[in-house]
Amino acid sequence: MSSDQNKPRQSIYDSTAPSTDTRDSRIGEGADDRFNSKLREAFGSTPFILTKFDKFMNWVRGSSMFMLQFGIACCSIEMMHTYAIKHDLDRFGAGVPRASPRQADVIIVPGTIVSKFGPRMKRVYDQMPEPKFVVGMGSCTISGGPFQEGYNVVKGAEEIVPVDIHVPGCPPRPEALVYGIAKLQERVANGESSPVVVKPYELEEFGDLPRDELVQKLADQIDEDDLVMRYNWSDSP
Amino acid sequence: MSTGLEPRRQVGVDVETTEEELEELIGDRALARDDHKNAPGFVIRPDEVQDVLFDLRDEAGFDHLSCLTAQEYADRYESIYHLKKYADPTQEVSIVVPTTSDEPTSQSAEPVFRTADWHEREAFDLVGIDYEGHPDPRRILLPETWQGHPLSLDYNQTKPQVVSLTEHANPIQPDQKGAESDTMFLNIGPHHPATHGVLHIKTVLDGETVADVEPDVGYLHRCEEQMCQSGTYRHQIMPYPDRWDYVSAGLLNEWAYARVAEDLADLEVPEYAQVIRTMGAELCRIASHMLALATFALDVYGDFTAIFQYGMRDREIVQDILEDLTGQRLMFNYFRLGGVAWDLPEPREEFFEKIRDLLDELPAKVAEYDDLLTGNEIFQVRCVDTGILEPEVAKQYGCTGPVARGSGIDYDLRRDDPYGYYENLEWDVVTEDGCDNYSRVLVRMQEVEQSAKIIEQCVDLLEDWPEDDREIQSNVPRTLKPEADTETYRAVEGAKGELGIYIRADGTDKPGRFKIRSPCFHNLSALPEMSEGEYIPDLIASLGSLDIVLGEVDR
Known part of the structure; x- marks a missing residue:
């Protein structure tokens, strides 16, 4: 269908000169070519990205999530299988388990939380830099699962940390976890899981905020006796 | 290395001890008989525990304190010491030590068996019996600020207890730093990639040498015993064993419950079902040992890309087969009392084909692991002659499974x-x-080959099994109500060692007391013996080679 007269000048379609010339003149030579990234190449001669900064950041966050290497119970075995070959979570840009919470964006909570471990998990969560996201894996993180009636079992991860995505199952199959994480990425990219959310339990930190209607409403929802963790925010790292 | 714990005399170890001999040995110290279904039981006074246990260990050769069960009755507390012989575990005896409700104090058995240390701490923690002369009477599973003893009769199990971080002892508080000495306190866990779960190890270092190790467990204490005590025998208990040793060892654990319940209620299991059980259990053992190998490579090398992924690859194959058999990847819930849930999947040929493929490929894979791992010089430098566990010490700590067999104990x-x-x-x-x-x-790797051998024979049997004789379950009453005060303790060889269960029936359709004897609990308690005086990387290697699963340690 293409005829010669519809084609642009040969100097344009046959050569990369028009874009590279502009780019080179913009970037310059020598020490500064550290900006000469793949991204730049993709943008070509256009020096501008026409998007909202927030939107761009959300896309970046959703596309490269560092997970915390964090195993609690049975679900962590399936979580390992999700990271490992066959299921390979890395295909979705979310498969780098980091051993330190300081380097992680996402914490998957894989298992039953008991009274002795709850505060420790809270501390690990606190050590993660903002923005951070939580995937609750398995029934135990939803309600305590099969151990709900146990004297020592915390009835769901939501009592301790805010959970963005719940993946049900006992344990969930790796496919289910992949789906949950893909959903989280989607939400992050769409800005639905906003990076900083004030959860009711965090209100103590903002105790000196002016008590407007919203703050008051949230504060009223807290039943102090029901808080599993009475957390000491001033000493927290 | 002398521990001062070696038996004083080695007399009559391999000789069978008859009940008359036991009666004679215990003599007047036996207040009464309290026979269990698995073993003769003797009731003794709480201040003669050490005396009797020393005699049984040294005179009669009962060198294995398999389990200690503590329970509360309406009128008394009771500790039961389940003793066995490493030379012949069918030789069993139960020593029952009742104490009054008002003052539940019993003599500690720790000088006789080191493993009683952790056991008696657990008994104190959950049931509330005090052990006189115990070197370290603290809680072990629950936080130290916990109020009450959850498995005692007057405890309200529905009332949650708030345990804040500030109420926990802070392991790195200033007074631990040791301004006077030149040792350093190192806190490992409970969230640490090398601890295989939520284990907390308090370590004191002298330079790079480990001076003191204290494993702190209980970060995954999920009240398994309470859960099992509130379920009915027939169907409600079976899902829980899957979650003790959750490293794909589900069928092995289910067998522990199946065995004890079948023993308690005198149920028959058809031969066909036994073959299926054996095959499934050995598949689970392969999967479990593969993970042990994979994570050990991760601990020792930090090798996430080769051996770890190879191990996972092989586990996926085994899990696929188990999924075909049971319908689940990890939490199988496949055994039933008196048999299994359903027959092999149709078409059977395809299923057998899958297993045969696995078995055919296994030798090449094992050779690959040998190349990568055990034949590797760096690996050998890290592992040979580190984490020494002498057989006598292993027996003292009640070690079983690959840990005991790696120390030359043929058990x-x-x-x-x-x-x-x-x-x-x-x-x-x-x-x-x-x-x-x-x-x-090495033991784990060779056990994989042995398991493959067992599976192959099972597949041969199943292939030729006549079609009209495939009975998968015997006739089991809808509601099981074993007679009140029937007690039994039975163990099977789980992936990590001797997994035992004690059940006391109270005449209802739920167990009166359900006690789990976890192999990992014992193996982990030997960690200080293995790592003190060695370098800190050897501590991590020792921990990895114990292959603990915290779900089973803490239950």
């Missing part, structure tokens, strides 16, 4: 206390005499 319940179809099959118990981390890895 495998599949052979010594046969169940299922094992006694009709050709296979060997693997032992290594190295007593070090390397031996334990």
